[in-house]
Amino acid sequence: MGLISLASSRSAWFGYEYYKDKNVKNYKQINENEYEGSVAGSGKNLYHVFLNIKNPRFSKCDCPFAKDKRIICKHLVALFFTILPHEVDKYLKKIEENQREAELWEEELHKKVEKYIRSLSKEALKEALHEILYQSPEWIFDRFVRDRIY
């Protein structure tokens, strides 16, 4: 999972899609930890990718996004998944976990807000609502200004 954790979530996801769409056109192993290959970009471009599995930071791609930078781009991710398909399962599992965590967190937040609202007196509720509406100029505009002008 080393390389994936260095990639942005965007690059990881698009790299996964490139892997699925078989954008990796060819690759060869250079030595125990190093590979190079060609990965098709979104257009007709073919990028040259150099991958170091042990030290992902030494990996390179000549696409405009990653060229001369130590960035893990989607082309590197695609090659990584092609060479190590079991990493795909780990990656997908992690995404699922994160999603579940986010859902739980949202549920928890919802409960807390609900509990908080129920604990407030009518006066306090009015005050809180007033404060929230006052901080949403577009709501005030919709409700009071637009109707009068148009």
Ligand SMILES: [Zn+2]
């Ligand atoms: Zn790239």
